[in-house]
Amino acid sequence: MSLDARAPLAPRTVSPPAPVRRRSPVRAEALVVLASSSLALALGLWGIRRQNTMWGDESVTHQLAHRDLSQIWLTAQHIDLVHALYYAVMHEIFGLFGDGLLTLRLPSVLATCVAAGGVGLLGLRLAGPRAGLLAGLVFPVLPQVQKYAQEGRSYAMVCALVTWATYALVVSVPHRARWRWAVYGSTMLLACLLHEFAVLALIAHGVTLVVSRVPRPVLRVWGATAACVVAGLSPLVVRSAGQSGQVSWIDGPVRLPEFLAVTVVGVACARTHLGARGPVRLSALALPILxxxxxxxxxxxLVKPLFVDRYVLYSNIGTALLLGAWGDRCRRPGRSSRVTWIAVVVVLAALVPVSPWLRTPQSRSNDVTAISAAVREEGRPGDGLLYLPGRHRIWTGAHPEDTRSLTDLALARDPVSSNTLAGVELPARDIAARMLDFDRIVVVRGPAGAYTPTDPREAAKTGTLRRHFREHGTTRVNGARVTVYARDRGPSPEAGPRSGSPR
Incomplete structure (x- = not known):
């Protein structure tokens, strides 16, 4: 049979390969933002009331934000100018939603949610969806972030603004559109106006661009934008420099060991090759800001003590990005998961005891709610009231009903009328004379050894108490002592110090 006579072969059909299902960028971004923000919201709402307690700085927010905007501005000319914008924002929030603890702290919770979503998107853009998801989930779990997510102060808001300014920077590098740089600059300026130490993130951004070797036109436009930010911040820096006394309480780095521990973990992760997506590498961004x-x-x-961990809360952006990228790399095919699981166990072991503790009154340096309650319980109508030193008057300012039946012996002008935080006190001689008109005085002061009087007014208070009064009981609360003094009328078998039960 000839070959031509053979039956023709059926044509072979090759089925096309099954399409690879890829998650769309929009879906990936939505997942990262939703998961990160949801975890941040859950952690922020967990124990947000801290057993209905408030600490000193939150009390300042509560008191100043309840003043008129004009009074806030006048007060800021004397003290706390760096927080004036935040107080104005909280004034409007209190006007809309009331003045409870939830209203005081919810803005920080929501700001942390916004920051977590931004960290997730940064990780996604720089190292991929899985790294972004891990970074976004790590960020709200970090102890410092958990702590300041539940405080009525500006630090969570500043962190959120720095996060999104950083994202705007990363997006602006390849596109170079002017409006993108305008968004970056305005966001950074707003962060700096909320707290001027946010300008340190601007320096970190500049180092990131230099290390990433971006084109010269990009460096020039960043330089112009940074100059605008610094120019906009300069009036605040110049005016607030005269108020440096309000950070005189800082006598050394505050909570530096905890901060350094997180930093060391981030730097260790950065030693792993984390790859790069786009002109800016993740490590080149994360390490400088960390x-x-x-x-x-x-x-x-070294010149003047200034370091407090909350002032650079936004540094945790770098920690979260590095941990997220490191976790993604450890989970890639062909790599042992033993290291990853060990790291997860270590992290959980460290966070399990810390997270519940951060939601207790003892996690803060003082508890003004307990201080005010102790004054109310120890004082009798008509008793004198004394603060050692006078700045501690802010401790009871958020609960004026607790001291209404007592006479503030040193006060000449109250905080609101004098546009100050703690009011204006009488001269030393007048304070001593008023003290001698009372048989019982309730004294509010810090923990033992926390204060040595140097001002003549404070010396007059302590000297008059020592010469003419006898201690009749001390109640110790978180961060303070409330002591009752009775006029010393001579030896008495019933007189003598007694110690109240700690609370």
Whole structure:
């Protein structure tokens, strides 16, 4: 049979390969933002009331934000100018939603949610969806972030603004559109106006661009934008420099060991090759924002102590990004998961005891709610009231009903009428004379050894108490002592110090 006579072969059909299902960028971004923000919201709402307690700085927010905007501005001319914008924002929030603890702290919770979503998107853009998801989930779990997510102060808001300014920077590098740089600059300026130490993140951004070797036109436009931010911040810096006394309480780095521990973990992760997506590498972005603000603040502290961990809360952006990228790399095919699981166990072991503790009154340096309650319980109508030193008057300012039946012996002008935080006190001689008109005085002061009187007014208070009064009981609360003094009328078998039960 000839070949031509053979039956024709059926044509072979090759089925096309099954399409690879890829998650769309929009869906990936939505997942990262939703998961990160949801975890941040859950952690922020967990124990947000801290057993209905408030600490001193939150009390300042509560008191100043309840003043008129004009009074806030006049007060800021004397003290706390760096927080004036935040007080104005909280004034409007209190006017809309009331003045409870939830209203005081919810803005910080929501700001942390916004920051967590931004960290997730940064990780997604720089290292991929899984790294972004991990970074977004790590960020709200970090102890410092958990702590300041539940405080009525500006630090969570500043962190959120720095996060999204950083995202705007990363997006602006390849596109170079002017409006993108305008968004970056305005967001950074707003962060700096809420707290001027946010400007340290601007320096970190500049280092990121230099290390990433971006084109010269990009460096020029960033330089112009940074100059505008600094120019907009300069009036605040110049005016607030005269109020440096309000950070005189800082006698050394505050909570530096905890901050350094997180920094060391982030730097260790950065030693792993994390790859790169786009012109900016993740490590080139994360390391400067993690390390530089801390180092610059510590360097400034050699001249004047300034380092407090909350001032550079946004440094945790770098920690979360590095941990997220490291976790993604450890989970890639072909790599042992043993290291990852060990790391997860260690992290959980460290966080399990910390997270519940952060939601207790003892996690803060003082509890003004307990202080006011102790004054109310120990005082009798008509008793005198004394603060040692006078700045501690802010401790009871958020609960004026607890001291209404007592006479503030040193006060000449109240805080509102004098546009100050703690009011204006009488001269030393007048304070001593008023003290001698009372048989019982309730004294509010800090823990033992926390204060040595140097001002003549404070010396007059302590000297008059020592010469003419006898201690009749001390109640110790978180961060303070409330002591009752009775006029010393001579030896008495019933007189003598007694110690109240700690609360």
């Amino acid at each position: 390390v530089l603000p801390c180092l610059l603040l510590l360097a400034a502290s």
